[in-house]
Amino acid sequence: MSMSTKTVPKLALFPPMTKVNKEGHLVIGGCDVVDLAEEFGTPLYILNESTLRHKCREFKDEFGKYYPDTLVIYASKAFLNQALALIFKEEGLGLDVVSGGELSIAHSVDFPLDKVYCHGNNKTPEELKLALDWGVGRIVVDNFYELEMLNKLAKKRGISQNILLRLTPGIDPHTHQYTTTGTIESKFGFPLATGQAEEAVNQASSASNLNLLGLHFHLGSQISEIQPFELAIELVLGFARQMSQKFGFHLGEFDIGGGFAVPYTVDSRVPAIADYAKAVTSKLAGLISGLEPSRPRLIIEPGRAIVAQAGVALYKVGAIKEIPGIKKYVCVDGGISDNIRPALYGARYEALVANKALEPERDTVTIAGKLCESGDTLVKDVNLAAVRPADIIAVAVCGAYSIPMSSNYNAMPRPAIVMVKEGRARLIRRRETYQDLMSLDSI
Numbered sequence: 001m002s003m004s005t006k007t008v009p010k011l012a013l014f015p016p017m018t019k020v021n022k023e024g025h026l027v028i029g030g031c032d033v034v035d036l037a038e039e040f041g042t043p044l045y046i047l048n049e050s051t052l053r054h055k056c057r058e059f060k061d062e063f064g065k066y067y068p069d070t071l072v073i074y075a076s077k078a079f080l081n082q083a084l085a086l087i088f089k090e091e092g093l094g095l096d097v098v099s100g101g102e103l104s105i106a107h108s109v110d111f112p113l114d115k116v117y118c119h120g121n122n123k124t125p126e127e128l129k130l131a132l133d134w135g136v137g138r139i140v141v142d143n144f145y146e147l148e149m150l151n152k153l154a155k156k157r158g159i160s161q162n163i164l165l166r167l168t169p170g171i172d173p174h175t176h177q178y179t180t181t182g183t184i185e186s187k188f189g190f191p192l193a194t195g196q197a198e199e200a201v202n203q204a205s206s207a208s209n210l211n212l213l214g215l216h217f218h219l220g221s222q223i224s225e226i227q228p229f230e231l232a233i234e235l236v237l238g239f240a241r242q243m244s245q246k247f248g249f250h251l252g253e254f255d256i257g258g259g260f261a262v263p264y265t266v267d268s269r270v271p272a273i274a275d276y277a278k279a280v281t282s283k284l285a286g287l288i289s290g291l292e293p294s295r296p297r298l299i300i301e302p303g304r305a306i307v308a309q310a311g312v313a314l315y316k317v318g319a320i321k322e323i324p325g326i327k328k329y330v331c332v333d334g335g336i337s338d339n340i341r342p343a344l345y346g347a348r349y350e351a352l353v354a355n356k357a358l359e360p361e362r363d364t365v366t367i368a369g370k371l372c373e374s375g376d377t378l379v380k381d382v383n384l385a386a387v388r389p390a391d392i393i394a395v396a397v398c399g400a401y402s403i404p405m406s407s408n409y410n411a412m413p414r415p416a417i418v419m420v421k422e423g424r425a426r427l428i429r430r431r432e433t434y435q436d437l438m439s440l441d442s443i
């Protein structure tokens with residue numbers, strides 16, 4: 001496995017081909033980010049289009065190489081808007097959506113809805129109706145309540161809906177507690193260990209208007225070990241074999257979820273996409289012989305691993321507070337309103353001064369946000385070049401789960417987002433205005 005044991009240079013965390021120009025400015029996607037900050041304001045999120053596309057292809061190629069019948073569906077929750085949905089459509093990916101909102105974004109760009117998989121532990125009747133009326137490919141049924149409701153709704157429409165069942169294999173992927181989903185006490189899915197998974201297969205197989213196509217599991221997110229995937233594949237395929245003997249169930253699709261980890265810091269050690277692909281597909285190949293007549297289609301649901309590295313957050317420095325002998329805070333113009341991950345999960349990031357990228361990093365500082373919370377720090381104890389007010393800070397690996405988890409806390413307008421490619425930048429979401437913040441209010 002190609003896990004490095006050394007630290008990598010900070011620049012290697014930014015989108016590949018990120019450079020520093022002779023002014024010492026960071027250049028991403030051919031654009032000087034200091035110019036971008038000037039033109040579009042800060043905080044600003046930059047997405048590098050070629051990194052995004054490259055990651056889509058890497059997943060398709062690496063898994064497809066060993067297991068040709070693989071469908072990569074992007075987990076929209078990591079970050080979706082119309083521009084991104086169009087890119088994923090062009091790259092031939094499917095989509096995992098978890099709400100009527102995500103489904104509507106896909107629908108708005110004519111995303112092929114037969115490649116959309118609807119997830120969620122509490123899909124509302126309205127969301128299920130929308131999914132059925134728009135003809136989504138698969139609904140991943142999470143519980144008995146949904147199973148019954150979905151069958152009724154499909155019956156009413158005179159259709160047979162393709163479904164997968166979400167199973168809880170009872171495996172701990174050793175990641176953050178909040179992003180662990182495959183253990184028995186999880187709110188998601190039918191547990192294998194309690195017999196509820198078997199009962200779900202029984203009910204789904206006999207439901208008049210549901211077509212049980214396959215099984216799904218998702219263990220969690222930022223899983224930096226491969227073994228939990230292997231264990232879960234073994235367990236769930238064993239279960240599939242039992243179900244085929246008991247109920248004549250045929251595994252047409254096998255969805256192993258997402259959770260592939262990305263490096264956030266110079267000392268992160270995570271498997272490469274190729275490592276996950278090789279391990280998962282060889283485990284699968286070794287076990288599916290008992291499932292003939294046909295091999296199941298493999299579905300994977302990466303979110304973070306597709307968008308994270310493509311994204312960079314830019315902030316402008318304001319106040320600098322030094323507590324002699326104790327700490328130095330560099331305060332920026334965003335914070336937990338645009339990236340709650342450090343506060344919520346203790347997530348770690350790397351940052352640099354984007355307009356001083358050639359200068360030595362001799363200052364150890366904490367980058368703090370501007371929100372009224374002591375917990376509003378973005379990066380703790382990071383080495384930076386000598387920093388002054390009005391400098392631009394760039395935080396790497398910000399493409400996943402920051403914008404979609406952003407809020408208007410402290411009535412902060414959400415940042416603008418630009419997509420960069422070959423020296424050009426286009427706005428893919430404008431910055432919110434104060435007027436926007438009040439636009440839904442009435443007196």
Ligand code: LLP
Pocket residue numbers: 075077078096119179218220221222257258259260301302303304305341345400401
């Ligand atoms: N499939 C399902 C059913 C999921 O629930 C998720 C993520 C994914 C796929 C994609 O997982 P990924 O490949 O992105 O790890 N807010 C947290 C992450 C929550 C993930 C929720 N589910 C964070 O910021 O780390």
